[in-house]
Amino acid sequence: MTDCKKKDGEANTASPSLSKVCNNNLIAVYESLTTAFGPQNWWPAEGPEEMIIGALLTQNTTWNNVEKALTNLRLKNLLSFSAILDTPLTEIESLIKPSGYFRQKSRRLKNLAEAIVNTGGLQTLETIATAKLREWLLDLHGVGPETADSILLYAFERPIFVIDTYTLRISKRHKWLPENAGYIEAQKMFTQELPAEVSLFNDFHALFVQIGKNFCRPNQQKCNDCPLKPFLRP
DNA sequence: CCCCAGGCGTCCA
DNA sequence: TGGACGCATGGG
Numbered sequence: 001m002t003d004c005k006k007k008d009g010e011a012n013t014a015s016p017s018l019s020k021v022c023n024n025n026l027i028a029v030y031e032s033l034t035t036a037f038g039p040q041n042w043w044p045a046e047g048p049e050e051m052i053i054g055a056l057l058t059q060n061t062t063w064n065n066v067e068k069a070l071t072n073l074r075l076k077n078l079l080s081f082s083a084i085l086d087t088p089l090t091e092i093e094s095l096i097k098p099s100g101y102f103r104q105k106s107r108r109l110k111n112l113a114e115a116i117v118n119t120g121g122l123q124t125l126e127t128i129a130t131a132k133l134r135e136w137l138l139d140l141h142g143v144g145p146e147t148a149d150s151i152l153l154y155a156f157e158r159p160i161f162v163i164d165t166y167t168l169r170i171s172k173r174h175k176w177l178p179e180n181a182g183y184i185e186a187q188k189m190f191t192q193e194l195p196a197e198v199s200l201f202n203d204f205h206a207l208f209v210q211i212g213k214n215f216c217r218p219n220q221q222k223c224n225d226c227p228l229k230p231f232l233r234p
Numbered sequence: 235c236c237c238c239a240g241g242c243g244t245c246c247a
Numbered sequence: 248t249g250g251a252c253g254c255a256t257g258g259g
Contacts, residue, residue, distance in 0.1 A: 058239090059239095059240080059241040060238095060240080060242080061241085062239045062257075062258075068256095098256060100239085100256040104255090105254095105255095108242090141242090141243080142241090143242085144241060144242050144243085146241060146242090164241085165241080166240075209240055217237090217238075218238075
């Protein structure tokens with residue numbers, strides 16, 4: 001972790017900042033994760049509408065619970081924005097109950113569906129440049145940075161690195177980032193030090209979730225068996 | 235019984 | 248501007 005190689009011609013006098021992990025190592029992190037867990041294939045396309053709905057429902061919620069809600073919606077043919085728009089709030093509430101926060105999320109879902117339909121649907125949104133589209137998403141009530149970026153990456157296939165609590169926690173535990181780092185700072189690190197590839201970002205994010213679930217819980221870290229042990233900074 | 239989950243908006247200093 | 252808090256079901 002300490003011998004970050006400089007690019008050709010670059011001065012080697014400045015000591016690398018503690019918050020900076022060199023390119024080689026984040027790639028190595030990804031390779032270690034892939035070796036340990038294999039490719040993840042997250043959100044393998046039941047279509048962008050379902051991905052977007054899932055991105056909203058999974059806020060602070062396990063995917064297992066989200067799947068129950070998605071199944072309920074699918075059985076009622078409600079995995080489309082126009083259908084959600086035409087369905088009473090109370091029905092949405094009862095269908096998505098397994099995914100938790102159902103009163104908030106049902107409103108957010110209808111709100112999101114309404115915004116998308118009113119703006120001309122996904123076909124219109126697809127034509128919007130990434131930065132602008134991110135702003136548009138963030139303006140929606142109930143869509144924060146992670147949900148917006150998940151939608152950008154997984155539904156619109158834009159090369160945006162998604163930061164979730166696992167990614168932040170893992171980055172801090174390994175001292176790739178300072179303890180007070182936030183979403184933007186973390187995203188900047190990954191963006192700057194990785195090639196902007198959708199498939200890489202997709203898989204990387206999913207792999208971090210695996211590490212988080214298995215080795216990096218809030219009050220329990222099993223660093224001894226963790227594939228990322230070699231990447232812990234002193 | 236406990237802790238935790240693929241966050242976000244609100245409130246308050 | 249940043250840190251607590253409520254939201255809610257389901258799994259370990």
